[in-house]
Amino acid sequence: MAGVTVETAALRSATARFEPPMPDSSLFLNRELGWLEFNKRVLEEASDSSVPLLERVRFLSISASNLDEFFEVRVAGLQAQHYDNVEPQDPSSDGMGPFSQLQEVCGRAHGFIERQYDIWFDEIMPELARKGIKILAPEELCEEQNAWLDNYYDTWVFPVLTPLAIDPAHPFPHLHNKALNLILQLEGQEQDQVRSLFAVLQVPSVLPRLVKLPSAPGGNPAQPKFVFLEDVIGPRLGSLFGGFTVSNRAAFRVTRNSDLTVQETEIKTSLISTIEETLRRRKWGAAVRLEIDARAEEAFVSLLRNALDLDDRDIFRVRGPVDLTALVGLTKLEGYRELKEQPWEPQTPAAFANRTNLFSAIRGGDQLVHHPYESFGTVVGFLEQAAEDPQVLAIKMTLYRTAEDNPIINALIRAAENGKQVTVLVEIQARLDEENNIVKARMLQNAGVHVVYGMVGLKTHCKAALVVRREHDGIRRYIHLGTGNYNPTTARFYTDLGLFTCKEEFGEDASALFNLLTGYSQGHQWNKLIVAPMHLADRVVELIGRERQHALEGKAARIIAKMNALVDPQAIAALYEASKAGVKIDLIVRGPCCLKPGVPGVSENIRVLSIVDKFLEHSRITYFQNGDEPEVYLASADWMPRNFHRRVELLFPIEEPRLKSRIVDGILGVTLADNVKARQLKPDGTYDRVKRQPGEPKVRSQVEFQNMAREFSSNEVIHSRGANPPPIILPTRSESH
Numbered sequence: 025m026a027g028v029t030v031e032t033a034a035l036r037s038a039t040a041r042f043e044p045p046m047p048d049s050s051l052f053l054n055r056e057l058g059w060l061e062f063n064k065r066v067l068e069e070a071s072d073s074s075v076p077l078l079e080r081v082r083f084l085s086i087s088a089s090n091l092d093e094f095f096e097v098r099v100a101g102l103q104a105q106h107y108d109n110v111e112p113q114d115p116s117s118d119g120m121g122p123f124s125q126l127q128e129v130c131g132r133a134h135g136f137i138e139r140q141y142d143i144w145f146d147e148i149m150p151e152l153a154r155k156g157i158k159i160l161a162p163e164e165l166c167e168e169q170n171a172w173l174d175n176y177y178d179t180w181v182f183p184v185l186t187p188l189a190i191d192p193a194h195p196f197p198h199l200h201n202k203a204l205n206l207i208l209q210l211e212g213q214e215q216d217q218v219r220s221l222f223a224v225l226q227v228p229s230v231l232p233r234l235v236k237l238p239s240a241p242g243g244n245p246a247q248p249k250f251v252f253l254e255d256v257i258g259p260r261l262g263s264l265f266g267g268f269t270v271s272n273r274a275a276f277r278v279t280r281n282s283d284l285t286v287q288e289t290e291i292k293t294s295l296i297s298t299i300e301e302t303l304r305r306r307k308w309g310a311a312v313r314l315e316i317d318a319r320a321e322e323a324f325v326s327l328l329r330n331a332l333d334l335d336d337r338d339i340f341r342v343r344g345p346v347d348l349t350a351l352v353g354l355t356k357l358e359g360y361r362e363l364k365e366q367p368w369e370p371q372t373p374a375a376f377a378n379r380t381n382l383f384s385a386i387r388g389g390d391q392l393v394h395h396p397y398e399s400f401g402t403v404v405g406f407l408e409q410a411a412e413d414p415q416v417l418a419i420k421m422t423l424y425r426t427a428e429d430n431p432i433i434n435a436l437i438r439a440a441e442n443g444k445q446v447t448v449l450v451e452i453q454a455r456l457d458e459e460n461n462i463v464k465a466r467m468l469q470n471a472g473v474h475v476v477y478g479m480v481g482l483k484t485h486c487k488a489a490l491v492v493r494r495e496h497d498g499i500r501r502y503i504h505l506g507t508g509n510y511n512p513t514t515a516r517f518y519t520d521l522g523l524f525t526c527k528e529e530f531g532e533d534a535s536a537l538f539n540l541l542t543g544y545s546q547g548h549q550w551n552k553l554i555v556a557p558m559h560l561a562d563r564v565v566e567l568i569g570r571e572r573q574h575a576l577e578g579k580a581a582r583i584i585a586k587m588n589a590l591v592d593p594q595a596i597a598a599l600y601e602a603s604k605a606g607v608k609i610d611l612i613v614r615g616p617c618c619l620k621p622g623v624p625g626v627s628e629n630i631r632v633l634s635i636v637d638k639f640l641e642h643s644r645i646t647y648f649q650n651g652d653e654p655e656v657y658l659a660s661a662d663w664m665p666r667n668f669h670r671r672v673e674l675l676f677p678i679e680e681p682r683l684k685s686r687i688v689d690g691i692l693g694v695t696l697a698d699n700v701k702a703r704q705l706k707p708d709g710t711y712d713r714v715k716r717q718p719g720e721p722k723v724r725s726q727v728e729f730q731n732m733a734r735e736f737s738s739n740e741v742i743h744s745r746g747a748n749p750p751p752i753i754l755p756t757r758s759e760s761h
Contacts, residue, residue, distance in 0.1 A: 044565070044597040046115070051600070051620050051627075053709045054118035055591050056098055056129050058616030060136065063090045065636045065703055065711060067136070071143050077151050078363040079638065082355045084143060088348035091133065092202060092279060095313045100281035102126050103312055114665070115593045116618045130337040141344045144351075155363060156247030157354065159234070162255050169237055173251065177260045180231060185257070187264055190222040196331040197224055201280040201309065204229070204347055206254060207316075207324050208261065212268040221268070222327060225261075227254050227275075233350040248357065252345055274320035275346045278332060281309035311338075318343040365638050368730060370399035370516070371737035382406050383413075383493060383526075386502055390680045391524040394691070395508065396639060397733035400515035403489075403522060404431050406504060410491040411439035417499075418445040420538045421489035426464050427513040433464055437471040447474040449541050451484045476542050482557065484541060485667065486660045486674040487522075490534045501531030505676050507643045507658050518642040519726075521658050521687075523678065527552075530676075541672065554675040556661060561594065561668035563675065567648050567655075568598040574651050575605040582649035584692050586612040588642060590619055590632075591664040603629040612695055613705075614641040622707045632705035633714070635698060637726045646675075647688055656684045690732060700724035 069075055070084040104110075105122035117125065152158065165173070187208075188197040199205060204227040212219050227233075234250040254275050261270045311332040316325060318341040329339060345351075355364075373393060375385050382405055385391060393402050408431070410416045419439050426433065440446045450465040452458055469475045478484050487506035492499060508520030529551035536548035537555065554563045568583065575581035583602065590596065590611060596619045603609055609630040611617065621630045635641050644659040661673035678684050695702075700722055703711040716722065 044569070044594070044601045046593060046597050047600055047626070049115045049117075049119035051623065052115040052118050052593070052596065052618045053616075053620050054120060054125065054128075055116040055616050055618055056102070056125055057118075057132065057709060058618060059094060059098065060129065060132050061709060061711060062615040062634070062636075063087055063094070064136065065634060066090060067140060067143070069636055070140075071147060076363050076365055077148070077155065078355050078357070078360060079365050080148055081152075081351050084140065084148065085349050085352040085355070087140060088351075091136070092349070095133075095279045096201070096282035099126070099129060100283055100310070100312045102129065103310070104281070115596075116591050118618075127337065134340060137340055137342060140348060141342060144344060144348065152354070155360070157357070157360075158247075159250045159252065160237070162251075162259050165251070169249075169251075172238055173235070173256050174260070176235065177256055181228065181253070181257060182260075182263065184228045184230065185225060185264060188224045188226075190224065190327075199224070199278045199311075199332075200226070201282060202277060202347070203227070204233075204254065204275060204277050206258065206273050206275055207320070207328065208265075208270050209272040209321070209323070210265055210268040211271045220271075223265070225257070225264075227257065232353065233347075234353045246359070250354075252350075254346075272321055272324075274317045274324050276314060276316035276320070276324075276328060277346050278311050278328075279313040279315075280311055283309075313338050313340065315340045315342055315346050317341070317346060368396065370396050370401070371733040373398050373402065374737055376402050376405070377737065382409050383502055386524045386526050387500075390527070390678075390683060392678070392683045392686060393522045393524070394729065394733065395515045395520045395522065396517055397519075397729045398736070400512050402524075403504060403506075403510065403515075404435070404512060406491070406502075406524070407432055407435040407489065408438075410493075410502075411435045411442060411444070413493070415494045416444055416491055417494055418447070418492040419490070420447045420492075420534075421510070422449045422451070422484055422486055422541070423461070423464070423510055424451045424483075424485055424487070425509040425511050425514070426461065427511045428460070430464070430510075430512060432510050432512070433467060436468060436473055440468075440472040445474070446472075447476070447538065447542060449476040449478060449484050449538075451478045453478055453483050474542075479541075479672075481670070483671045485671040486537075486555075488534060488537060488674060490531075490538060500526055501528075501534060502526045503530050503534045505530075505658070505674060507645075507660060517638075518640045519729075521643045521645065521691075523658060523676065523683075527679075537674075552677055554657075556667060556671060556673035556675075557669045560659075560661060560673055560675055561592070564595055564646075564663065564668075565598045567646075568595070568602050570650065571607045571648055572598075572602040572605040574649075575602070575607045579651040580649050581605075581607045581651075582647070583607060583609045584612070584645075584647040584688075584696070585610075585663075586641075586643060586645040586692065586695065587614075587659075587662045588644070589613065589615045589662045589664055590617045591662075592668055593618075593665075595663045595668075599630060600626050603627045610692075610696055612641075612692075617705055620707050620709075621705055633696070633698075634703050634705065634711060635695060635701050635725060636703070637701040637724070639726055643691075645687060645692060647692060654684065654688070656687050691729070694723065694728045694732075695725045697723045698725040701726070 066083055067087040070080045070087065102122045102125050106126055110122060190196055206225045206227065208223045208225060210221045210223060231253060233253050235253055235256055237249045237251060258273050311334055314328055314332060314334055325339060375391050376382060379385050410419050419436065436446055436448060448468055450461050452461045452465060465475050465477065487509060489504040491502040493502060503525050504522055506520060506522040508515065508518050533551050533553040537553060540546065554560050571581045571583050590613045599609060599619060604626065607629060611630065611632045612635065613632055614634055617632050619632065621627050621632045644662060646657045648655045656678040657675050658678060659673065659675040661667035661675065667673050678687060699714050699716040699720065701724055702714040704714055705711055
């Protein structure tokens with residue numbers, strides 16, 4: 025374990041160069057409340073009648089899934105801080121202690137959940153019925169449907185049910201995280217007395233939650249009808265409890281603390297064995313939330329509250345199906361094209377089209393790929409070609425989150441079988457993906473791949489792949505650097521950018537990065553890559569400070585930054601100082617933003633936008649005008665303390681003028697012009713939709729990017745304006761704040 029300590033120390037050695045004064049906590053928005061505001065924007069899409077109906081169902085389901093993870097991690101963390109009497113640690117808490125945050129978060133979450141069910145019952149469900157898609161309650165079923173469900177229950181459901189009694193001989197059972205359960209009250213005759221008992225029954229997760237009924241004779245098969253699985257089970261429980269009658273029942277679900285943090289002192293033998301042991305403990309994480317049917321008897325609620333050791337604020341009575349994530353099953357219905365977004369087939373960039381050798385395309389100049397508008401197949405093809413190319417000597421890459429069936433894993437295995445030296449860092453501490461990553465790591469290791477499991481105290485979150493190839497003029501290194509994971513599944517609906525290059529300075533840095541991650545190397549003089557936790561935080565503040573200085577000197581100064589979250593206090597302080605100096609700043613932040621825009625004398629030059637649309641905004645891009653020498657960077661990191669100080673991350677420059685122009689004009693410019701899906705942050709932490717001005721054409725940035733991808737797939741020269749084109753920002757309202 026000494027090596028791990030050396031690596032961690034090497035990565036964390038950094039010297040601060042510019043330290044803006046830290047603002048008062050009143051100039052920060054609370055991170056947790058900012059996250060709830062983000063999820064509120066997701067839920068707004070479910071209520072938007074201009075969104076296709078089944079897409080609205082999908083957004084409703086996503087909002088529920090998001091809230092699950094929020095409770096599993098963020099609320100669980102607040103509860104732990106509260107019980108440990110931890111005081112606020114940084115300004116992103118807005119000066120609120122853990123208890124105050126818990127009270128505010130849970131209060132807002134109650135209102136949020138009520139709004140979810142309002143949208144379901146009052147807006148979406150009636151619209152689905154009008155389109156012939158119905159979810160029936162038990163009392164709405166006809167005799168034929170009940171007969172069919174009797175057979176379905178006897179054949180498929182009953183054999184997998186396991187009733188769990190609750191009495192002195194049977195202690196309260198362990199309830200799995202997020203599993204749907206029924207709590208039951210049983211009554212039976214014992215001698216001359218009526219005996220009342222309680223029991224719990226888990227609704228089988230191995231069966232579909234939405235049971236599709238067969239079409240009635242003469243009925244329309246294009247108008248499907250469903251029943252929730254718990255409504256199939258509930259009326260048929262008599263056979264499960266011989267001699268007892270089920271007098272009452274209610275559906276409920278428990279959310280548990282699922283955060284997993286491993287300290288170096290916990291390592292006994294190896295990191296992977298420690299993670300596996302921690303995963304086993306996770307199943308017993310403390311309960312943080314109870315969702316239960318609003319019609320449940322108070323005796324049920326009291327029993328569960330006491331057994332789970334929850335406060336009243338942690339109990340959510342819901343007036344409908346418990347766990348709205350189940351509704352995502354409706355979005356998979358065949359047909360109904362008019363109720364869905366037009367499907368998008370990612371395009372192949374012209375530079376890679378009809379090429380049998382991707383390496384020659386990269387030798388011709390740096391290449392940029394914009395997912396999901398352009399195909400992730402270019403990345404997969406890059407690694408597959410490397411696996412088969414006899415001139416390739418070695419492949420090195422990082423894996424943070426991977427798909428279940430990932431062709432990249434297969435390519436790496438094939439490369440090892442072909443005798444190439446293959447090294448992969450698999451981050452087995454990737455939250456909620458630990459088990460999947462351990463499985464993939466062992467598959468790779470069994471195939472002969474050198475696997476590194478990350479480092480204690482630091483998650484490796486950077487996205488980098490290095491291919492070492494023997495060519496006629498010597499060894500050449502080909503590099504892919506990205507803003508998103510090497511995951512072909514999520515690459516179809518996450519927006520990300522990837523850079524292919526074979527420039528020598530990038531190659532030297534990539535080799536140094538992998539030597540640092542897999543060995544004890546340190547002391548490299550970095551050419552192009554800016555690495556966290558060594559230099560990234562300081563470099564971001566330094567670049568912001570440079571724009572501030574240019575503004576004070578009367579030079580052109582402008583910052584545009586796109587990310588998923590803005591939380592880091594030092595970066596926010598630097599942005600405030602730049603704004604005071606007159607720097608025009610546009611921030612495109614999908615999720616929580618702790619910066620408070622529009623404060624007179626502090627941030628009136630800062631505008632914050634958020635885009636929520638059919639694809640998940642995920643790319644991290646930063647533009648600094650830098651007088652007349654603009655710089656563009658891509659990154660794997662958001663501006664958060666964890667990314668700057670507790671993860672291995674990369675910030676890397678885009679150098680070729682044609683690619684700079686494409687990012688600044690084509691991506692950032694179009695995003696700033698969005699007047700369909702953009703929302704603007706107000707100083708109080710709430711958001712308003714950007715209003716389209718009279719006569720202004722509609723701009724929906726994600727649709728524009730689809731159009732651009734079609735254009736780029738048919739043109740060899742992509743968005744080129746000559747040898748050294750200046751960035752041109754579209755003339756939108758972003759020019760005035």
